Amino acid sequence: MIEYLQNLFNHSEFVPRPACxxxxxxxxxxxNGSDALIWLSYMAIPIILIYFIRKHKDWPFKHVFxxxxxxxxxxxxxxxxxxxxxxxxxxxLSGLVKLITAFASVxxxxxxxxxxxxxxxxxxxxxxxxxxxxxxxxxxxTRQLNQELEKRVKERTAELEAQIAERKKTEIQLxxxxxxxxxxxxxxxxNSTITLVNNQAENMFGYHRNDxxxxxxxxxxxxxxxxQHPQYRSGFLHAPESRAMGAGxxxxxxxxxxxxxxxxxxxxxxxxxxxxxxxSAIVDITERKKSEKKxxxxxxxxxxxxxxxxxxxxxxxxxxxxxxxxxxxxxxxLEQRYQDKLDQDAxxxxxxxxxGATRMQTLINDLLSFSRVSTRGNSFQPTNVQxxxxxxxxxxxxxxxxxxxxxxxxELPTIIADKTQLTQVFQNLIANAIKFHSDEQPLIQIDxxxxxxxxxxxVTDNGIGIDPKFTxxxxxxxxxxxxxxxxxxxxxxxxxxxxIIERHGGHIWFESNHSKxxxxxxxxxxxxxx
Amino acid sequence: MTQxxxxxTIEILLIEDNLGDIRLFQEAIKMSTFxxxxxxxxxxxxxxxxxxxxxxxxxxxxPDLILLDINLPRKSGHEVLEILKTHPTxxxxxxxxxxxxxxxxxxxxxxxxxxxxxxxxxVQLSDFxxxxxxxxxxxxxxxxxxxxxxxENQN
Numbered sequence: 001m002i003e004y005l006q007n008l009f010n011h012s013e014f015v016p017r018p019a020c021x022x023x024x025x026x027x028x029x030x031x032n033g034s035d036a037l038i039w040l041s042y043m044a045i046p047i048i049l050i051y052f053i054r055k056h057k058d059w060p061f062k063h064v065f066x067x068x069x070x071x072x073x074x075x076x077x078x079x080x081x082x083x084x085x086x087x088x089x090x091x092x093l094s095g096l097v098k099l100i101t102a103f104a105s106v107x108x109x110x111x112x113x114x115x116x117x118x119x120x121x122x123x124x125x126x127x128x129x130x131x132x133x134x135x136x137x138x139x140x141x142t143r144q145l146n147q148e149l150e151k152r153v154k155e156r157t158a159e160l161e162a163q164i165a166e167r168k169k170t171e172i173q174l175x176x177x178x179x180x181x182x183x184x185x186x187x188x189x190x191n192s193t194i195t196l197v198n199n200q201a202e203n204m205f206g207y208h209r210n211d212x213x214x215x216x217x218x219x220x221x222x223x224x225x226x227x228q229h230p231q232y233r234s235g236f237l238h239a240p241e242s243r244a245m246g247a248g249x250x251x252x253x254x255x256x257x258x259x260x261x262x263x264x265x266x267x268x269x270x271x272x273x274x275x276x277x278x279x280s281a282i283v284d285i286t287e288r289k290k291s292e293k294k295x296x297x298x299x300x301x302x303x304x305x306x307x308x309x310x311x312x313x314x315x316x317x318x319x320x321x322x323x324x325x326x327x328x329x330x331x332x333x334l335e336q337r338y339q340d341k342l343d344q345d346a347x348x349x350x351x352x353x354x355x356g357a358t359r360m361q362t363l364i365n366d367l368l369s370f371s372r373v374s375t376r377g378n379s380f381q382p383t384n385v386q387x388x389x390x391x392x393x394x395x396x397x398x399x400x401x402x403x404x405x406x407x408x409x410x411e412l413p414t415i416i417a418d419k420t421q422l423t424q425v426f427q428n429l430i431a432n433a434i435k436f437h438s439d440e441q442p443l444i445q446i447d448x449x450x451x452x453x454x455x456x457x458x459v460t461d462n463g464i465g466i467d468p469k470f471t472x473x474x475x476x477x478x479x480x481x482x483x484x485x486x487x488x489x490x491x492x493x494x495x496x497x498x499x500i501i502e503r504h505g506g507h508i509w510f511e512s513n514h515s516k517x518x519x520x521x522x523x524x525x526x527x528x529x530x
Numbered sequence: 531m532t533q534x535x536x537x538x539t540i541e542i543l544l545i546e547d548n549l550g551d552i553r554l555f556q557e558a559i560k561m562s563t564f565x566x567x568x569x570x571x572x573x574x575x576x577x578x579x580x581x582x583x584x585x586x587x588x589x590x591x592x593p594d595l596i597l598l599d600i601n602l603p604r605k606s607g608h609e610v611l612e613i614l615k616t617h618p619t620x621x622x623x624x625x626x627x628x629x630x631x632x633x634x635x636x637x638x639x640x641x642x643x644x645x646x647x648x649x650x651x652x653v654q655l656s657d658f659x660x661x662x663x664x665x666x667x668x669x670x671x672x673x674x675x676x677x678x679x680x681x682e683n684q685n
Contacts, residue, residue: 193591319632322601325653326550332655333557361653365632 014089042076239456240269328357543593574605
């Protein structure tokens with residue numbers, strides 16, 4: 001080998017090629033020119049490859065490129081040496097270079113074999129392009145989706161914002177409502193801690209809301225009620241429903257300055273995330289209490305003066321009878337004793353005096369009966385109206401017989417009333433019906449109709465009727481529609497009826513078809529349920 | 531004419547404070563055919579003293595019939611009636627309540643206290659005279675009166 005290397009550049013035993021055979025210049029140029037071109041190209045290819053690899057640093061199988069490079073360069077050199085050996089026969093050197101080239105070639109082949117499957121796995125540019133295209137499409141789709149999504153998010157956000165704004169508006173409105181209601185409003189949670197206070201509550205109790213929120217509600221309850229209060233509160237929370245607090249009890253609230261005010265409290269349970277809260281609407285009823293007291297005082301004063309007046313009317317009319325009787329009696333005594341000794345005028349005067357006194361007595365008696373309706377009324381008892389009418393017909397039997405009147409009634413109910421007074425009502429109405437009869441035979445019918453809360457009674461006659469324009473007047477005491485010559489009477493009967501019916505809580509009126517008779521109607525409350 | 535009152539004197543006690551009524555009553559019995567002796571007391575307490583012959587009425591005549599007004603000074607007719615009618619012997623004397631009151635309560639109370647009858651003084655003079663006449667006829671003629679009690683008149 002050493003010998004070989006020593007003789008590497010020794011070409012003495014070889015003859016240069018042009019010296020043997022028939023080399024023409026053309027053939028020489030063809031060989032050497034081609035070899036030169038191959039060498040140049042083989043030198044250029046690795047440069048291009050290296051350039052390529054340097055540009056594409058992520059290109060796989062770089063070492064193969066290097067091997068390719070080396071293999072091509074060595075191949076190039078064999079061609080270069082072919083030109084050289086053509087003129088100088090260094091076949092040893094040429095052989096060595098060929099050997100090196102052979103190694104590089106084999107090495108390249110060996111390196112290539114395991115790469116092939118991997119290289120096959122690599123996608124072709126078309127595939128890559130297709131993939132890229134797909135990716136692009138997918139990307140476009142994704143972008144579109146994203147845009148869609150973004151749009152939706154924007155819309156939803158706007159919607160939510162609108163809702164939030166709406167809620168805020170509602171909340172503000174609610175707050176305004178809470179602040180503007182005339183009642184003080186306080187909300188407290190299950191632990192009796194105040195959670196909400198409005199303006200009116202601040203004013204009512206004299207606290208700032210910051211001094212109240214977070215405080216126990218008992219801060220507003222007078223000390224003497226504090227022991228029972230928790231019990232009532234738990235009772236309420238146990239069965240929460242909107243209702244007034246302390247039915248039947250007088251409620252008081254404690255102000256900051258220690259003063260107590262009478263209040264009325266409405267309780268409302270409110271379900272919140274923090275459990276049941278109690279919304280209390282509080283009204284200061286100091287003024288109402290005051291006016292109630294005033295009203296009560298007025299009412300009792302009125303009742304007292306009314307009673308006094310009726311008592312007065314009763315006593316006065318009672319005591320008036322006494323002297324009246326004296327006037328009347330003694331004028332009559334004068335008349336009896338001195339009739340012959342007095343002239344016609346005197347007799348007439350005496351007659352008017354006696355007549356006046358007599359009428360006055362009737363009036364006073366009527367007044368007495370009238371005031372007796374309320375001052376001497378009896379208690380309300382179950383009263384069979386059928387019995388009442390039987391009694392009235394007995395009392396009026398002579399009048400009924402005189403006028404051949406026909407009184408029709410049947411199946412009348414039992415109601416709760418003052419029997420004496422009810423008798424008086426029917427007696428007056430029936431007596432009137434007979435008194436104001438028409439040319440026909442008096443026919444009087446009594447009916448009772450059960451209504452919602454009343455009994456409606458009707459006394460219908462076929463008498464002369466009443467002009468409806470007298471609706472009001474007819475029930476006024478001492479008001480008459482006829483002269484005494486036409487029909488006797490003082491005009492007390494219907495006034496007494498009205499007073500009796502009103503004492504029973506009903507009312508009385510009439511309906512009349514002039515000339516076809518009159519129908520008196522009155523209601524009496526149906527007390528049978530009580 | 532079943533009784534012989536015409537021949538004996540009938541003692542009538544009028545308990546009445548109104549002078550006008552007293553006079554009217556006197557006028558009315560002037561026309562009577564009976565032999566009547568009318569005593570007049572104007573006040574409730576005195577009336578009881580009179581009937582019980584308490585001073586100053588120790589010589590009083592025991593009445594056969596009492597006419598009693600309700601409105602009386604010191605003791606009302608109702609009280610006088612109640613006391614009389616709860617007395618063991620005085621309760622026998624017929625008491626006619628003669629009053630101007632027509633109040634149902636007065637009527638009720640009077641009968642509750644055992645009044646023998648209740649009459650409202652009529653306004654008409656003729657009616658008044660007629661009432662007195664009727665009373666005379668009934669009580670002195672038709673009805674029989676109890677025997678005079680312990681204060682029997684000596685007349």
